[in-house]
Amino acid sequence: MATVYLGLGTNLGNKEANLRTAIYKLQERIGKQVSLSSFYETAPWGFESDHSFLNAAIGLETNLPPIEILHITQEIEKELGRTKKSVNGSYSDRLIDIDILLYDTLVLQTPELTIPHP
Known part of the structure; x- marks a missing residue:
């Protein structure tokens, strides 16, 4: 069993509802919540x-x-209405953003995923 830490962010719509819906879906599909920060x-x-x-x-x-x-x-991002990802450091407003921050002590760098999150 591994512990994964995810960062969540939203700056459009009902922000608190966006986070709470994402949290529910993450628990449902990834695993049991062991910690949650304040908003x-x-x-x-x-x-x-x-x-x-x-x-x-x-x-x-x-x-x-x-x-x-x-x-x-x-x-989950797509289900909650996110239509485009940030590319080459070009950021924009978004309904939800979910980043993998840490996965136990794993260090990983692939074209698709970097852990710890930069």
């Missing part, structure tokens, strides 16, 4: 926007490998 309001980073972010981090126990978790998080 924090932050200014946009890496781009300009009139919309502040609501962010959180969650820890989940899982038997899934990191690449499968990545695919699940991307699926």
